[in-house]
Amino acid sequence: MGADLQGSLLDAFEDPALGSLDGLTRTELGRGAWIDVLPGWLTGADQVYGRLARDVPWQAERRQMYDRVVDVPRLLCFYGENVDLPLPILDEARDALTERYAEELGEPFRTAGLCFYRDGRDSVAWHGDRIGRGDREDTMVAILSVGEPRVLALRPRPGGSGGASGPVGSTVRYPLGHGDLIVMGGSCQRTWEHAIPKASGRVGPRISIQFRPRGVR
Numbered sequence: 001m002g003a004d005l006q007g008s009l010l011d012a013f014e015d016p017a018l019g020s021l022d023g024l025t026r027t028e029l030g031r032g033a034w035i036d037v038l039p040g041w042l043t044g045a046d047q048v049y050g051r052l053a054r055d056v057p058w059q060a061e062r063r064q065m066y067d068r069v070v071d072v073p074r075l076l077c078f079y080g081e082n083v084d085l086p087l088p089i090l091d092e093a094r095d096a097l098t099e100r101y102a103e104e105l106g107e108p109f110r111t112a113g114l115c116f117y118r119d120g121r122d123s124v125a126w127h128g129d130r131i132g133r134g135d136r137e138d139t140m141v142a143i144l145s146v147g148e149p150r151v152l153a154l155r156p157r158p159g160g161s162g163g164a165s166g167p168v169g170s171t172v173r174y175p176l177g178h179g180d181l182i183v184m185g186g187s188c189q190r191t192w193e194h195a196i197p198k199a200s201g202r203v204g205p206r207i208s209i210q211f212r213p214r215g216v217r
């Protein structure tokens with residue numbers, strides 16, 4: 001795969017483990033959207049990165065874009081409901097998130113979408129996860145990040161439901177590092193958009209694991 005990570009040597013010998021979710025910090029974005037952030041939720045992230053990079057059956061996809069078919073600028077693998085995730089620590093993460101958000105979300109996190117950003121040229125364009133419940137009611141998408149830090153950018157959805165467009169410059173940026181967790185909640189998927197912008201310079205690989213409730217994509 002040629003996707004070596006310049007991880008810390010100490011971390012390389014550490015078994016993966018999840019910390020407490022008590023340290024989550026919530027930021028209200030407006031229009032009923034919020035994000036919870038917890039840097040360093042996962043320790044031993046080097047091992048997680050290494051095994052996912054090596055063992056996941058990554059797929060390169062192509063998509064129709066107007067009159068052209070283009071490469072999707074990242075590798076993908078989707079784990080639906082009731083399938084084993086590629087590492088037990090990811091099942092633990094999903095279950096811990098389900099327990100933490102049980103009352104607020106009202107249903108479990110059930111699927112895991114994995115993205116592999118090979119370098120700074122890989123990215124995700126602006127979008128909301130609006131297939132399923134995310135299009136009409138509040139939901140949550142939780143993202144665990146391993147590998148090179150990349151920015152998750154969020155901006156009010158232009159002309160979206162839930163209010164007028166946000167003011168120019170209202171984009172917020174969260175650098176997601178090795179082992180960090182971010183949860184997008186409330187109306188975030190229908191009133192805001194998110195993206196992983198391309199990054200310039202020498203940017204190493206990153207893998208994101210997105211946990212979602214049933215039907216949300």
Ligand SMILES: O=C(O)CCC(=O)C(=O)O
Nearest residue numbers: 115124143152194196208
């Ligand atoms: O990689 C990430 O953190 C975000 C991925 C994402 O937004 C998506 O795949 O829909």
